[in-house]
Amino acid sequence: MIESVCAVLTRPRGEEKSVLGLRLAWATHMAGLGTSLLCLEDGVYNLLPGPGYPVEMLLNFIKESGRTLAVASSLAQRNLDPSQLVEGVEVIEEAEVAGLMEDHQAALFF
Amino acid sequence: MGKTLTIVLTAGSQENQDAALAVGLAEAAIRRGHRANIFLYGNGCNLANQEAPFGGPLGIRQNLQEHLDAQKLGQRLTGLAQRGAQVVTCHTTEYARGTEGLAYLPGVQRGDVGHAFTDLLVGSDVLIGLGR
Numbered sequence: 709m710i711e712s713v714c715a716v717l718t719r720p721r722g723e724e725k726s727v728l729g730l731r732l733a734w735a736t737h738m739a740g741l742g743t744s745l746l747c748l749e750d751g752v753y754n755l756l757p758g759p760g761y762p763v764e765m766l767l768n769f770i771k772e773s774g775r776t777l778a779v780a781s782s783l784a785q786r787n788l789d790p791s792q793l794v795e796g797v798e799v800i801e802e803a804e805v806a807g808l809m810e811d812h813q814a815a816l817f818f
Numbered sequence: 819m820g821k822t823l824t825i826v827l828t829a830g831s832q833e834n835q836d837a838a839l840a841v842g843l844a845e846a847a848i849r850r851g852h853r854a855n856i857f858l859y860g861n862g863c864n865l866a867n868q869e870a871p872f873g874g875p876l877g878i879r880q881n882l883q884e885h886l887d888a889q890k891l892g893q894r895l896t897g898l899a900q901r902g903a904q905v906v907t908c909h910t911t912e913y914a915r916g917t918e919g920l921a922y923l924p925g926v927q928r929g930d931v932g933h934a935f936t937d938l939l940v941g942s943d944v945l946i947g948l949g950r
Contacts, residue, residue, distance in 0.1 A: 814945035
Protein backbone atom coordinates (compact mmCIF):
# COMPACT_ATOMS: atom_id res chain seq x y z
CA MET A 709 0.00 0.00 0.00
CA ILE A 710 1.32 3.43 -0.95
CA GLU A 711 0.97 5.60 2.16
CA SER A 712 2.96 8.69 1.25
CA VAL A 713 3.53 10.72 -1.88
CA CYS A 714 5.72 13.69 -2.73
CA ALA A 715 4.26 15.71 -5.60
CA VAL A 716 7.06 17.65 -7.26
CA LEU A 717 6.15 20.67 -9.34
CA THR A 718 8.78 21.67 -11.87
CA ARG A 719 6.51 23.50 -14.31
CA PRO A 720 5.23 27.04 -13.73
CA ARG A 721 1.75 28.34 -13.14
CA GLY A 722 -0.11 28.55 -16.42
CA GLU A 723 0.82 25.04 -17.53
CA GLU A 724 -1.61 22.18 -17.03
CA LYS A 725 1.10 20.05 -15.46
CA SER A 726 1.28 22.30 -12.41
CA VAL A 727 -2.48 22.08 -11.87
CA LEU A 728 -2.33 18.30 -12.26
CA GLY A 729 0.29 18.18 -9.53
CA LEU A 730 -1.67 20.45 -7.23
CA ARG A 731 -4.85 18.44 -7.72
CA LEU A 732 -3.06 15.17 -7.10
CA ALA A 733 -1.41 16.50 -3.94
CA TRP A 734 -4.75 17.74 -2.68
CA ALA A 735 -6.40 14.38 -3.43
CA THR A 736 -3.77 12.26 -1.72
CA HIS A 737 -3.58 14.63 1.26
CA MET A 738 -7.33 14.61 1.78
CA ALA A 739 -7.36 10.81 1.41
CA GLY A 740 -5.09 10.61 4.43
CA LEU A 741 -1.85 9.77 2.65
CA GLY A 742 1.24 11.57 3.85
CA THR A 743 1.69 14.21 1.17
CA SER A 744 4.29 16.86 0.51
CA LEU A 745 4.28 19.38 -2.30
CA LEU A 746 7.79 20.27 -3.42
CA CYS A 747 8.32 23.14 -5.85
CA LEU A 748 11.61 23.43 -7.68
CA GLU A 749 12.94 24.89 -10.92
CA ASP A 750 10.09 26.83 -12.60
CA GLY A 751 7.68 25.13 -10.20
CA VAL A 752 8.48 27.77 -7.58
CA TYR A 753 6.36 30.27 -9.56
CA ASN A 754 3.33 28.31 -8.32
CA LEU A 755 4.03 29.65 -4.84
CA LEU A 756 3.47 33.31 -5.68
CA PRO A 757 0.18 34.91 -4.62
CA GLY A 758 -2.39 35.56 -7.30
CA PRO A 759 -5.97 35.06 -8.39
CA GLY A 760 -7.65 31.92 -9.66
CA TYR A 761 -8.05 28.22 -9.06
CA PRO A 762 -4.38 27.16 -8.80
CA VAL A 763 -3.63 29.60 -5.97
CA GLU A 764 -6.89 28.78 -4.19
CA MET A 765 -5.96 25.09 -4.41
CA LEU A 766 -2.49 25.80 -3.02
CA LEU A 767 -3.84 27.91 -0.15
CA ASN A 768 -6.40 25.23 0.73
CA PHE A 769 -3.68 22.59 0.72
CA ILE A 770 -1.55 24.68 3.10
CA LYS A 771 -4.57 25.51 5.27
CA GLU A 772 -5.27 21.79 5.64
CA SER A 773 -1.71 21.28 6.90
CA GLY A 774 -0.31 20.10 3.58
CA ARG A 775 3.45 20.39 3.76
CA THR A 776 4.64 22.77 1.02
CA LEU A 777 8.30 23.30 0.22
CA ALA A 778 10.43 25.37 -2.13
CA VAL A 779 14.06 24.85 -3.05
CA ALA A 780 16.12 27.91 -2.12
CA SER A 781 18.40 27.78 -5.16
CA SER A 782 15.41 27.68 -7.54
CA LEU A 783 14.06 30.82 -5.89
CA ALA A 784 17.42 32.59 -6.04
CA GLN A 785 17.96 31.72 -9.70
CA ARG A 786 14.66 33.46 -10.48
CA ASN A 787 15.37 36.43 -8.26
CA LEU A 788 12.51 35.46 -5.97
CA ASP A 789 12.67 36.16 -2.26
CA PRO A 790 10.92 33.77 0.16
CA SER A 791 9.00 36.77 1.51
CA GLN A 792 7.19 37.00 -1.85
CA LEU A 793 5.68 33.52 -1.49
CA VAL A 794 2.31 32.70 0.00
CA GLU A 795 2.37 32.05 3.73
CA GLY A 796 3.20 28.59 4.97
CA VAL A 797 5.94 27.60 2.53
CA GLU A 798 9.03 25.93 3.94
CA VAL A 799 12.25 26.79 2.11
CA ILE A 800 14.84 24.03 1.96
CA GLU A 801 18.30 23.65 0.47
CA GLU A 802 18.85 21.50 -2.59
CA ALA A 803 20.86 19.07 -0.46
CA GLU A 804 17.76 18.37 1.62
CA VAL A 805 15.70 17.16 -1.34
CA ALA A 806 17.13 13.64 -1.22
CA GLY A 807 16.11 13.29 2.42
CA LEU A 808 12.62 14.49 1.57
CA MET A 809 12.37 11.82 -1.12
CA GLU A 810 13.46 9.20 1.40
CA ASP A 811 10.59 10.23 3.65
CA HIS A 812 8.02 9.30 0.99
CA GLN A 813 7.20 6.02 -0.70
CA ALA A 814 6.70 7.65 -4.09
CA ALA A 815 7.49 10.88 -5.89
CA LEU A 816 5.58 12.10 -8.92
CA PHE A 817 6.97 14.90 -11.09
CA PHE A 818 4.78 17.45 -12.80
CA MET B 819 3.22 -13.21 -4.52
CA GLY B 820 3.36 -10.49 -7.12
CA LYS B 821 3.31 -6.80 -6.43
CA THR B 822 0.98 -4.16 -7.80
CA LEU B 823 2.39 -1.38 -9.95
CA THR B 824 0.39 1.77 -10.63
CA ILE B 825 1.51 4.14 -13.38
CA VAL B 826 0.30 7.72 -13.61
CA LEU B 827 0.53 8.56 -17.31
CA THR B 828 0.34 12.20 -18.36
CA ALA B 829 1.29 11.87 -22.03
CA GLY B 830 -0.68 10.80 -25.08
CA SER B 831 0.58 8.28 -27.61
CA GLN B 832 1.76 10.64 -30.35
CA GLU B 833 3.69 13.39 -28.55
CA ASN B 834 6.56 11.24 -27.28
CA GLN B 835 7.26 7.63 -26.31
CA ASP B 836 6.26 7.92 -22.65
CA ALA B 837 2.85 6.33 -23.24
CA ALA B 838 4.41 3.40 -25.09
CA LEU B 839 6.88 3.00 -22.24
CA ALA B 840 4.05 3.00 -19.70
CA VAL B 841 2.08 0.37 -21.58
CA GLY B 842 5.17 -1.73 -22.19
CA LEU B 843 6.12 -1.53 -18.53
CA ALA B 844 2.65 -2.62 -17.46
CA GLU B 845 2.71 -5.51 -19.94
CA ALA B 846 6.11 -6.61 -18.68
CA ALA B 847 5.00 -6.45 -15.05
CA ILE B 848 1.99 -8.67 -15.80
CA ARG B 849 4.15 -11.11 -17.77
CA ARG B 850 6.35 -11.43 -14.68
CA GLY B 851 3.41 -12.28 -12.45
CA HIS B 852 2.69 -8.84 -11.03
CA ARG B 853 -0.39 -6.67 -11.34
CA ALA B 854 -0.46 -3.32 -13.09
CA ASN B 855 -2.76 -0.32 -13.24
CA ILE B 856 -2.63 2.79 -15.39
CA PHE B 857 -4.18 6.09 -14.41
CA LEU B 858 -4.69 8.30 -17.46
CA TYR B 859 -4.20 11.88 -16.31
CA GLY B 860 -3.74 15.10 -18.27
CA ASN B 861 -2.87 14.26 -21.89
CA GLY B 862 -2.89 10.60 -20.88
CA CYS B 863 -6.68 10.71 -21.07
CA ASN B 864 -6.32 11.04 -24.86
CA LEU B 865 -5.73 7.27 -24.84
CA ALA B 866 -9.06 6.46 -23.21
CA ASN B 867 -11.47 6.69 -26.10
CA GLN B 868 -12.48 4.52 -29.01
CA GLU B 869 -11.49 5.91 -32.37
CA ALA B 870 -14.07 7.72 -34.48
CA PRO B 871 -12.86 7.03 -38.03
CA PHE B 872 -13.35 9.67 -40.71
CA GLY B 873 -15.66 8.45 -43.44
CA GLY B 874 -14.07 10.18 -46.41
CA PRO B 875 -10.65 10.09 -48.06
CA LEU B 876 -7.99 10.59 -45.38
CA GLY B 877 -5.57 12.77 -47.31
CA ILE B 878 -2.64 11.29 -45.38
CA ARG B 879 0.34 9.78 -47.17
CA GLN B 880 0.52 6.04 -46.62
CA ASN B 881 3.91 6.09 -44.94
CA LEU B 882 2.76 8.84 -42.57
CA GLN B 883 -0.42 6.92 -41.75
CA GLU B 884 1.67 3.82 -41.00
CA HIS B 885 3.91 5.90 -38.78
CA LEU B 886 0.93 7.31 -36.85
CA ASP B 887 -0.85 3.97 -36.59
CA ALA B 888 2.28 2.33 -35.20
CA GLN B 889 2.15 4.71 -32.23
CA LYS B 890 -1.47 4.06 -31.34
CA LEU B 891 -1.94 2.10 -28.14
CA GLY B 892 -5.66 1.43 -27.91
CA GLN B 893 -5.52 -2.32 -28.57
CA ARG B 894 -2.66 -2.77 -26.12
CA LEU B 895 -4.54 -0.84 -23.42
CA THR B 896 -7.59 -3.04 -23.94
CA GLY B 897 -5.31 -6.07 -23.79
CA LEU B 898 -3.95 -4.91 -20.46
CA ALA B 899 -7.47 -4.58 -19.09
CA GLN B 900 -8.27 -8.09 -20.34
CA ARG B 901 -5.30 -9.34 -18.32
CA GLY B 902 -6.62 -7.74 -15.14
CA ALA B 903 -5.11 -4.26 -15.23
CA GLN B 904 -7.27 -1.42 -14.09
CA VAL B 905 -7.08 1.32 -16.70
CA VAL B 906 -8.75 4.38 -15.21
CA THR B 907 -9.10 7.81 -16.74
CA CYS B 908 -9.52 11.21 -15.08
CA HIS B 909 -12.83 12.55 -16.26
CA THR B 910 -11.84 16.13 -15.33
CA THR B 911 -8.95 16.16 -17.75
CA GLU B 912 -11.30 14.65 -20.34
CA TYR B 913 -13.72 17.48 -19.68
CA ALA B 914 -10.93 19.99 -20.26
CA ARG B 915 -10.36 18.46 -23.70
CA GLY B 916 -14.00 18.14 -24.65
CA THR B 917 -13.80 14.35 -24.77
CA GLU B 918 -15.79 13.47 -21.65
CA GLY B 919 -18.78 11.49 -22.81
CA LEU B 920 -17.08 9.84 -25.80
CA ALA B 921 -17.10 6.05 -25.81
CA TYR B 922 -14.22 4.42 -23.93
CA LEU B 923 -12.07 1.63 -25.24
CA PRO B 924 -13.17 -1.73 -23.82
CA GLY B 925 -11.74 -2.03 -20.32
CA VAL B 926 -11.19 1.68 -19.67
CA GLN B 927 -13.02 2.98 -16.60
CA ARG B 928 -14.17 6.52 -15.89
CA GLY B 929 -12.56 7.87 -12.73
CA ASP B 930 -11.08 10.85 -10.94
CA VAL B 931 -7.99 11.79 -9.00
CA GLY B 932 -9.87 12.28 -5.75
CA HIS B 933 -11.34 8.80 -5.46
CA ALA B 934 -10.44 6.35 -8.20
CA PHE B 935 -6.74 7.25 -8.16
CA THR B 936 -6.38 7.21 -4.39
CA ASP B 937 -8.23 3.87 -4.34
CA LEU B 938 -5.60 2.51 -6.73
CA LEU B 939 -2.85 3.68 -4.38
CA VAL B 940 -4.35 1.80 -1.45
CA GLY B 941 -3.82 -1.42 -3.38
CA SER B 942 -0.43 -0.53 -4.87
CA ASP B 943 3.11 -1.40 -3.87
CA VAL B 944 4.87 0.75 -6.44
CA LEU B 945 3.88 4.09 -7.97
CA ILE B 946 5.52 5.54 -11.07
CA GLY B 947 4.77 8.72 -12.98
CA LEU B 948 5.47 8.95 -16.71
CA GLY B 949 4.87 11.84 -19.07
CA ARG B 950 6.76 14.97 -20.00
